[in-house]
Amino acid sequence: MRDASIIIAYLVGTVGGAGLTALIAWTLSGFAESVPPAARVVVLVAGTAFLWATKHGPLEGRVRIPENRRQIPSMVLTGSLRRGALRFGFEMGTGVRTYVPSMAPYVLLLALLVVRPTLLVTLAVAVGFAVGRTTPLVARLVAPPAVQEAFALQPDTRISGLGAGVLVLTGAMLLV
Amino acid sequence: MPLTRTPARLRYASVSLLPVGLIAAGAWAQLPPVVAVAIGLGAGLSLSGSV
Numbered sequence: 001m002r003d004a005s006i007i008i009a010y011l012v013g014t015v016g017g018a019g020l021t022a023l024i025a026w027t028l029s030g031f032a033e034s035v036p037p038a039a040r041v042v043v044l045v046a047g048t049a050f051l052w053a054t055k056h057g058p059l060e061g062r063v064r065i066p067e068n069r070r071q072i073p074s075m076v077l078t079g080s081l082r083r084g085a086l087r088f089g090f091e092m093g094t095g096v097r098t099y100v101p102s103m104a105p106y107v108l109l110l111a112l113l114v115v116r117p118t119l120l121v122t123l124a125v126a127v128g129f130a131v132g133r134t135t136p137l138v139a140r141l142v143a144p145p146a147v148q149e150a151f152a153l154q155p156d157t158r159i160s161g162l163g164a165g166v167l168v169l170t171g172a173m174l175l176v
Numbered sequence: 177m178p179l180t181r182t183p184a185r186l187r188y189a190s191v192s193l194l195p196v197g198l199i200a201a202g203a204w205a206q207l208p209p210v211v212a213v214a215i216g217l218g219a220g221l222s223l224s225g226s227v
Binding site for chain 2: 005045095100101102104105107108117118119120121122124125126127128129130131132133134136150160161162163165166167168170171172175176
């Protein structure tokens with residue numbers, strides 16, 4: 001029961017954080033309103049290729065894209081466990097307050113800026129991101145040991161990051 | 177790769193298939209919010225190395 005309340009607090013926090021970032025991106029995407037769909041696709045593909053090169057490819061370590069290279073401060077966990085989970089979840093949900101080891105969140109942000117989706121679609125992206133951020137915590141707290149073991153494994157981020165980036169790009173192109 | 181880790185990696189793959197399946201379902205049903213949830217989910221899971 002205690003675990004459930006922590007998970008819910010963390011999920012609410014991640015939805016809030018992701019929602020905030022998504023709403024800011026959605027507001028800024030107004031600048032892309034007059035861009036024709038074909039040009040949006042070109043920018044998406046070119047941008048994804050650049051992000052792959054800088055995050056997992058030949059430009060890795062040479063060109064650095066913006067990233068908060070620090071862990072979320074432990075001070076956010078002070079106070080009650082539920083409040084700590086809420087605040088920690090919010091910081092994790094924003095996607096901009098700690099390390100970003102994968103190119104996929106950058107592609108997602110690019111997609112929100114370029115595609116100019118509806119507000120409903122933007123919020124759906126935020127909810128999906130929040131659930132994705134919360135899933136490992138759920139696995140660690142309530143899943144059977146075999147599932148916990150699966151989530152404890154750390155794959156090669158060059159492969160997993162590329163896969164997730166292509167996945168986001170594919171979905172984003174469907175939304176154009 | 178040690179044999180003992182193979183089942184765990186298979187479960188990993190099944191987690192990865194979730195956003196892929198959601199994108200396919202959303203595209204097939206022409207439901208952009210479902211596609212949106214899927215790409216958000218994929219990006220979120222990628223940060224824990226789950227996709």
